[in-house]
Amino acid sequence: MTAVPPGAAAGSSPSAIATATASANTNIALIKYWGKVDEAQAIPATSSLSLTLGGTRTTTTVSFDGGDGAADSVTINGASPSAVELGRVTRFLDLVRARSGVTAPATITSRASVPLAAGLASSAAGFAALAAAASRAAGMDLDGRELSRLARRGSGSATRSVFGGLVLWNAGHDDASSYAEPVACEMDLAMVVVVLSQRYKPISSTQAMRATMSSSPLFPAWVEASGRDLQVALEAVRSGDLARLGEIVEGNALGMHATMIAARPGIIYWLPQTVAALHAIRAMREEGLPVWATIDAGPNVKVLTEGARAEEVAAALRDRLTGTTVSVRRPGGGVRIEEGPCP
Numbered sequence: 001m002t003a004v005p006p007g008a009a010a011g012s013s014p015s016a017i018a019t020a021t022a023s024a025n026t027n028i029a030l031i032k033y034w035g036k037v038d039e040a041q042a043i044p045a046t047s048s049l050s051l052t053l054g055g056t057r058t059t060t061t062v063s064f065d066g067g068d069g070a071a072d073s074v075t076i077n078g079a080s081p082s083a084v085e086l087g088r089v090t091r092f093l094d095l096v097r098a099r100s101g102v103t104a105p106a107t108i109t110s111r112a113s114v115p116l117a118a119g120l121a122s123s124a125a126g127f128a129a130l131a132a133a134a135s136r137a138a139g140m141d142l143d144g145r146e147l148s149r150l151a152r153r154g155s156g157s158a159t160r161s162v163f164g165g166l167v168l169w170n171a172g173h174d175d176a177s178s179y180a181e182p183v184a185c186e187m188d189l190a191m192v193v194v195v196l197s198q199r200y201k202p203i204s205s206t207q208a209m210r211a212t213m214s215s216s217p218l219f220p221a222w223v224e225a226s227g228r229d230l231q232v233a234l235e236a237v238r239s240g241d242l243a244r245l246g247e248i249v250e251g252n253a254l255g256m257h258a259t260m261i262a263a264r265p266g267i268i269y270w271l272p273q274t275v276a277a278l279h280a281i282r283a284m285r286e287e288g289l290p291v292w293a294t295i296d297a298g299p300n301v302k303v304l305t306e307g308a309r310a311e312e313v314a315a316a317l318r319d320r321l322t323g324t325t326v327s328v329r330r331p332g333g334g335v336r337i338e339e340g341p342c343p
């Protein structure tokens, strides 16, 4: 991180430009977040549990330097974002400006270490890194919980990327009570990511969860089931029972998709290869491999497994699912303030 002179962020020293760089890994939910009871505050309908994945960092530099003169100037992976993405970043920075007293537009440069085609492209890492860099550049010194609350306003799943390893996002009922925290975990976990399609999702998770809440008759049942799933998952983690955890993880993801498939019109992220992967994972399980599937708002499949067997599992998946890209991801750390600017 470039040092922020005290007071510079609030504009008291116009010659000093407040700059900071931060990075965050993406995370995959084991117990999913799907639906907000309060959109403005980003309060989720359910609590969720995730694993932060190593080697998936997005690094972001924020300078409150006046931007392009009138507005924030944003570059993501070397390109200009869409108008929708730019609007989302600016709305988020407006929150930071309102809280810190900084008024200047900003220049934001962000780069993901994992290519979008890797199936891990995620607003989670992006908004967690942005929250850390922007708040630091604005002279705010937030602790982990406060940072997770701020990241939440950018994207719900970003709340959890503030911390490493296993992370619980307490749904809460207002801004102060909706935050993430790390969960102690002695288990040797890994995720094997199977990229079946590099197609962008046809409908954003934000829109899809809104449609699910307003039109799926299964949504209330999903909320109830998810609360029970979370308790079972936490108990399985406490007792180190991977099979119990895996069963609940796969069931929770399938339940989330069933709920959105039942929306009117139905939201179907799956491709035929997604279903083929689910069957392959079942067959592998019957052969004795510790593998359980989870799927987010897209067609790709992530496989929860035991760290020690992750390479064996990846090889078996490559054999069975030809034409896919399979990579092993192990638990990674939380948000980090970086020394230099975004590469």
Ligand code: DP6
Binding pocket: 028, 029, 031, 032, 033, 034, 048, 123, 124, 154, 155, 156, 157, 158, 205, 206, 207, 295, 296, 297
């Ligand atoms: C399926 O965090 O992308 O990955 O809060 O609207 O930005 P917004 O949604 P987002 O949703 C993630 C949904 C999910 C499940 C999960 O990560 O828990």
